[in-house]
Amino acid sequence: MADEMVRRAQRFVNDVYSSRTGMTVEEDGRTKWExxxxxxxxxxxxxxxxxxxxxxxxTTLSTLTSRYPKLNFGTMPSADFCRIIQSALYCKGYDGDGINGAYGPRVQAAVTKLKEDMGVETVFPGSDLTPKVFKGLLTMDAYVDVNSGSPTVREIQQWLNGRYIGRRDFFVIPCDGHHSRDVAKSVLFAIQYELGMADGSANGVFGPATQAGLKQHTVSLGNTGIWVWLFSAVLALNKRPVDFTGTFDSSLGSAVREFQSFAKLAVSGNGDFPTWASLLVSYGDQTRNGEACDGVTRITASRAATLKAQGIGYVGRYLTALSSTSLPEKPIQEGELQTIAASGLRCFPIYQTFGRDAASFTYAAGRAAGYAAMNAAQDHGFKNGTRIFFAVDFDALDGEVTSNVLPHFKGIVDSLADAGNPYLVGIYGPRNVCSRVAAAGHSTASFVSDMSSGFSGNLGYPLPEDWAYDQIATRTIGSGDGRIEIDVDIVSGRDSGQGSFDPPRKVVPDTRLAVEVYPALELDVGKYMESIGFPNNGGTRNFAHWKCLQTTVWDHDDVITELSNRYTMRKALIQASAYWEMRHWDAIDDSVDALVEGYHNRPPGVPPPPNVPRDSSTGIAQIFGATAILAWNHCIAKGVATGRIRDTAVDEDIYATWKQLKNDEEYALRTVAMIHIWDADGKPGGQNPPEGETVLRPIALNYTEREIFEVLRRYQGWGPEAEEHAGQRMALYHILEKYNGISRHL
Structure with missing residues (x-):
């Protein structure tokens, strides 16, 4: 809601300072960082x-401190200086006395109340505005309860401010009743100060000196004093039901035992170092041994023996590869699951390909991830009921969780539901991401990336209630053939992976689609396309779903199968590109096609009208004549196709090719295959992005997710739309691949 006094503050800073500071803010009456x-x-x-x-x-703090250690009625340097303070007070929800330029009684009362809310009124008594309070005033931090904050957490925040604000590197933290990154760091500063660290040495980092000090400060039943205060504070900040207290009584001991049991620590009821560590930093005590691990290295018999000797019974392995060259053993290798089972280990599958930024997470990408993970899990032999952990491997801010991650996981859930829920959905990611996805009902257990302690989604957030595996450290164990680097994972027991597997599905050529899969395939593709805005009746497009599927999949299955076998190219690559383009065919395409016909059929000697195209994307696969010529020429020169070399500069060649694409469905589908081969070879001679198209490895039946994405994207071109559409076509590809896979393994 807009506030008129905030609007006046915005107008003041624009009128007086915009030319001096190079910044103008929108005068909308809303408080924000700008x-x-x-x-x-x-x-x-x-x-x-x-x-x-x-x-x-x-620099700002030191300059302010040296010139104006106390700002008040008598020391205020100017009216505009005072108006800055009054404007900030209004933005914070306090009375700024009309931004009149006077540090009068109303402003003094507001500053006094601000310091009370911060918890620093005893350190900075009265109505003087001191530099650190001024610094806090110019933030978006709240010093009153917001969004149903915890009174206990707010009490802790005010106590920390009041006790430590005098230290050089400690600044006012929020007092809003919510744990946060800043609050978590302030507690570490507090511990370091109580350990006797000097200003400059204390840094808010859970380093060796801090850990060594905490090992000397176990608290237990009957203890009192500052270490109990701090210990009860970190318990409360981790959402444990305790009072903020300086006395370690039986209720505090009971809460400690409950937390230790939840976090799979030794249950003693004492505030020992492992418990301190788990409360203060996401990875906790990294000397702990876990019963699980995950890694990017193949599990051989020798490595399995090393793991078992370390007490490890569960191994996390990746279902697919993003690259065919980087980390070649990251995905599950042929025969590996059988080795794991024979060694008495259990395996929990992880799905991770894209996922290093928010833009990689969308509803359509989630649908693609779900289908791809199911296909891969079945290929490897994971039985129904296995939980697959889908990765969110970046520091997702809370807003990005809302805008990107939650829709992505909704897409995953929907894709598995369409398939009859053969697998359970788990999530791998930072604490906040895991908790929010679980709360939305989109996951059944969490694999927590707690090693990334600096992630905003880990610092200041408790261990998720549904955690199954807690990733805490990287270690290299074993020797010789048994040497292996692993990420150590603590186990809660909520997931047990799989200890036996179905026979893996071998990489074999595609066959004709089995007639019995037609109805399910039509249903699944239709559901997906409707979910991204394409009604099955065609809507504003020329063709309904059933017609596009019949034309680009059923009617020409023999041709597509032949192309697949000849070029070791998955049928789904051809089917997905052709179906997608036919679904997009609309009246605008028809009108452009008519203009192209007019261009090539004008009377002899008549010049073409200005701006009339000689070429367009046409036919069921919406291919330009020039694109088809370049792709066919490349494949003919390469020796993988036969035909006449044509020239894109010659109208007759363009028109002849264009007419074939428009009128000959089989030719159009063969051209799709030629374009994919050309795309993989870097599109020589074609229109490419400024940096050019890289050369992929030759198209193969075991293309990785990244390679499939690249081929689908290059079919359309480059840029944001091509990237977005390729992401959407990935889901379509994996649905088609699912039913092609069923057919070739019948």
Whole structure:
């Protein structure tokens, strides 16, 4: 909701400072970081700091401290300086006395209340505005309860501010009742200060000195004092039901035992080092041994023996590869699961291909991931009921979880539901991501990437309630043939992987589609296309779903099978490209086709009208004549196809090819295969992005996810739309591949 006084604050900073600071804010009456940045720049301008920046950093703080250690009615340097303070007060929800430029009683009362809310009123009594309080004023941090914050957490936040604000590197933290990254770091500072670390040595990092100190400060029943205060604080911040107290009583001991049992620590009821560590940092005590591991190395008999000797019974392995050259043993290797089973180990599958940024996560990409993971799990022999952990391997901010990750996992869930839920959905990722996906009902257990302790989704968040595996450290164990690098995982017991497997499906050539899969294939493709906005009746497009599937899959199955076998190219690559393009065929395409016909059929000697195209994407696979010529010429020169070399500069060649694409469905489908081969070879002679198209390895039946994506993307071109559509076509590819896979293994 817009606030008129915030709007006046925005107008003030624009009118007075925009030309001096190079920043103008929208005058919408809403408090946001841009407004705080503008006020920070205004303050720096008043202090004579150049250049100005958005950061209230060491230079701003030291300059303010040296010139104005206490700002009040008598020391205020100017009316505009005071208006900066008043504007910030309004943005924070306090009374700024009309932004009148006077540090009067109302402003003094607001500053006093601000310091009370921060918990620093005893350190900085009265109505003076001190530099660290000023720094806190120019943030988006709240100092009152927001969004049903915990009163206990708010009490802890105020206590930390009041006790440690005098230390050099400790700054005011929020007092909103919610744990956060800043609060977690402030607790580490507090522990370091109580361990006797000097300013400059204390850094808020859970390093060796801090760990060594905590090992000397076990707290237990009957203890009192500062270490109990700190220990009860970190328990409360981890959402354990405890009071913030300086006395270790029986109720605190009971809460400790419950936490230790939950986190799979030794249950003693004491605040020992492993418990401190698990409460303070996501990976906890990294000297712990886990019963599980995950890694990117093949499990051989020798390596399995090493794992068992370490007490490991569960192994996480990857279903697919993103690259055919990087980390070649990352995906499950042929015969590996049988070795794992014969060694008495159990395996839990992980699906990870794309996933290093938010843009990789969409609903359509989730559908593709679900289908791909199911296909791969069946190929490897994982039985129905296995839980697959889908990876979110980046520092997803909370807003990105909402906008990208949750829709992605909804897509995964929907794809598995369409297949009858043969597998369970798990998630691998930071704590907040795992918890939010679980709360949305999109996962059944979490594999927590707790080694990434600096991730915003780990720091300040408790261990998810549904955690199955907790990844805490990387180690190299064993020797000789048994040497292996692993990520050590603590086990909760919520997942047990699989200890026996169905026979793996071998990589074999495609065959004709089995008649009995037709109805299910039509249903699954239709459901998916409807989920991304393509109604089965065709909507505004020329053709309904059934017609496109019949034309590009059923009617020409013999041709597509022949092309697949000849070029070791999965049928789904041809089917997906052709079906996708035919589903997009609309009246605009028809009108452009008519213009092309007019261009080539004008009377002899009549020049073409201006801006009339000589070529267009046409036919069931929507291919340009020039594209077809380049692809066929390349394949003919390569010796994988036969035919006449044509010239894209010659109208007769363009028109002859264009007419074949438009009128000959079989020729169009053969051309799809030629284009895919040409695409994989880097599209020589074609229109490419500025950096060019890389050469992929020759198309093969075992193409990786990245290679499949690249071929699908290059079919359309490059840029955001091509990337988006390729992501959507990945799901279509995997649905088609599912039924091709069933057919070739009947």
């Amino acid at each position: 407004v705080m940045y503008a006020l920070t720049r205004a303050l720096q301008s008043e202090l004579g700091i150049s250049p100005v920046s958005n950061s209230f950093g060491p």
